[in-house]
Amino acid sequence: MEDLYSRIATLTGNGVMLKSIRRFNGQTRFVRLIDLEAEGNFHEIAADMSSLISALERQDVTAAIANLRHQRDKKLARMGDLVSEGIARSLDDGSAEIG
Numbered sequence: 001m002e003d004l005y006s007r008i009a010t011l012t013g014n015g016v017m018l019k020s021i022r023r024f025n026g027q028t029r030f031v032r033l034i035d036l037e038a039e040g041n042f043h044e045i046a047a048d049m050s051s052l053i054s055a056l057e058r059q060d061v062t063a064a065i066a067n068l069r070h071q072r073d074k075k076l077a078r079m080g081d082l083v084s085e086g087i088a089r090s091l092d093d094g095s096a097e098i099g
Helices: 002-012 015-035 041-055 061-091
Strands: none
Touching: 002 015, 002 041, 015 041, 015 061, 041 061
């Protein structure tokens, strides 16, 4: 996913946008990885990304923008839980047993 957004930004020729996307990717990587680990999210996110790629290949700007808005809205709806999980993981001292 990170690569796709970076490649799109590169295509624009806008260095500021590319730098912003790369910074955003770096700052949000941990939370996005947690999102991918949640049951069912990986397949849902992969399907959304596949649809985005299809829209881009068709040069369907309206569908691509709608897809990105849909992805954003779903991510924002899960954000509180994702951040809470990220904080819990960052505070875990590793002493808890798994199982």
